[in-house]
Amino acid sequence: MNDRIRHLLAQMTAIEDELRVALLEQESNVLYQIKGKRIEFEQSIKQAHSRLKKGFFHWLVTNRPQNLITGPIIYGMIIPLAILDLFVSFYQVTCFPIYGIAKVRRAEYIVFDRQQLEYLNFIEKFHCTYCAYGSGLIAYAYAIVAKTEEYFCPIKHARKILGTHSGYPRFLDYGEAADYEAKLEEFRTRLAKIE
Numbered sequence: 448m449n450d451r452i453r454h455l456l457a458q459m460t461a462i463e464d465e466l467r468v469a470l471l472e473q474e475s476n477v478l479y480q481i482k483g484k485r486i487e488f489e490q491s492i493k494q495a496h497s498r499l500k501k502g503f504f505h506w507l508v509t510n511r512p513q514n515l516i517t518g519p520i521i522y523g524m525i526i527p528l529a530i531l532d533l534f535v536s537f538y539q540v541t542c543f544p545i546y547g548i549a550k551v552r553r554a555e556y557i558v559f560d561r562q563q564l565e566y567l568n569f570i571e572k573f574h575c576t577y578c579a580y581g582s583g584l585i586a587y588a589y590a591i592v593a594k595t596e597e598y599f600c601p602i603k604h605a606r607k608i609l610g611t612h613s614g615y616p617r618f619l620d621y622g623e624a625a626d627y628e629a630k631l632e633e634f635r636t637r638l639a640k641i642e
Contacts, residue, residue, distance in 0.1 A: 549639060556584070558579060603621050
């Protein structure tokens with residue numbers, strides 16, 4: 448990787464960090480506070496949310512029929528999702544310590560906070576909980592697989608691919624064979640430090 452690319456990656460990381468801070472500052476202006484695992488809204492916001500809440504029967508008759516019809520298919524995915532969760536967590540717990548890779552924190556990916564929104568009825572809260580689990584689990588599994596790829600094969604593909612993880616831009620260029628083993632060891636040492 449040449450110096451220009453290293454410099455650009457450093458700039459990208461700095462901008463991403465700055466964006467994270469700006470987003471957190473914006474969220475704090477939305478009239479809620481995070482207290483541990485609990486989110487607390489200002490009283491006027493809580494009251495407004497309660498007034499917007501649809502009752503179950505009103506929700507049921509105004510809901511799109513296709514959403515109700517496909518519900519069993521969507522919720523049937525809980526079985527493969529739970530199996531993925533079990534296997535990927537077991538893999539990380541058993542193999543990452545052997546490889547010397549810092550573990551991915553599951554709680555940073557699977558977050559259940561939408562059920563605290565007063566404008567959602569119990570069915571909507573259930574939907575949100577399910578979606579938070581599914582999308583969070585996929586992101587958690589992706590992070591584990593990304594660290595595994597970085598440990599075993601930190602080499603870019605010859606073709607442009609979509610959906611690369613944050614470590615991918617630092618990977619070795621396709622065909623960059625000089626000092627491969629030494630560079631691979633650098634990646635492995637770095638992974639042990641990343642939390």
